[in-house]
Amino acid sequence: MLDGLQAAALDAADRRAATIGAYGLFGELEPESRDPRFLSLLDDTLEQIRAAGLSSGHLNRYEADRWIELHGELRSSFDRVFEVEVPDVADLPSARPLMRGDVRRLALTEPLPFGNAFFAEHRQDGTFVVFSERIYSHEDPTRSRYDEHHLGMFHTFEDLLRALGGELRTPTHWFDDDLEPYFPQRRA
Template identity: 30%
Template sequence: MALSAGNPRATRLPGDVVARMERFGRFEFDPAATGIDATDVWGELQEPFLPFAESDPGGFARELANAVLPAGGFALFGAARTMWNLIGSDFDDPAYRSVRTAALEFFRANGVPAGRLPTDDWLFWRKNHSEPWLAGSPPPAPGEARITPLAPGELRRVAQITEMPDSNVVHVGTADDGRFVAVVDAPASDTDPTRSRFVWMSADTLHALYTGIGEAFQTPVHWAAEELRPFIPLPPSRF
């Protein structure tokens, strides 16, 4: 539903504003999957809106909300992030809150885990909602879980995050103090492919460690060992 009617400032938004917000929303959510050149994002999807946003933040928010709320989908997220970018992180306006909430409800309805949300959006959700983000399956009880004990010195591969050759890989092993540890094998950085390992988390039992890994993943990764899969609480998200 529109938040205002008959406002002549609506003409200050381009006719393809919903399409631009949809593209920007997809880029903000998963840049690598969009195929959009990051160098074009500002000039094509953000800068054209800057004069309106700077001269009349409230009017810009209302007109943008009027455009994207009926459309739904990624346009909601694109519009919410556009207001955040162009007006400021401290902007507080009913139109902005409506769009931001609708964007988060869109992700929630499509099973997107909280870990894939921007931190500020996750904090906004927690501040304004008491219900859980998503309700997943509980992990198997210790007596029901089928976990093969680790052999002395074993470092067991249990997950690969993506299908890419340079994907992070998760192993489990035993530390010198006897605790069980999850060890991530990953490139040093986006520009340095040299791989290194670091301890990600630890627990007193393998069951507790698998529970922690599953809670961190939330949804299935590219590959997970059969004994780890029951600990991942949610089905795949739609995105």
């Protein structure tokens, strides 16, 4: 069966799609196969997933383990994530002011309605806090507010931006321009 799948993938007009399909079909039957033909299909599929810009979060355990076996790790080699230094606040342009009582969306992890949205709130007492809005569950798609107490309470908007950027680590699907310099990791 594997000979036929590999040959069909190599001869297909759309080799990319056929390779992924052949890998997926055989991978369902024998996901831990060490057969070189299977590993060739798997390796080609992983390269295509990476080239499409998908993150390692889309890989199953066998796929991730194979990538690590060949490349040593996922973060920089698959996800192309690297560390950057977050500048001092004094070296950055001033963030747009957030007035007392106001709320501003700062980040969205993926498109709505499924993405988690992160907001800054400037409370009447002058402090700043982060809260998120996300669906309750896949069975109940009601969006609810969740206070992100673990991030803390802040006396400046810039301190909030630094904490949220550090929590999210890499730029999200969408983010406010004021948050951009505070991400400590970037994708190449």
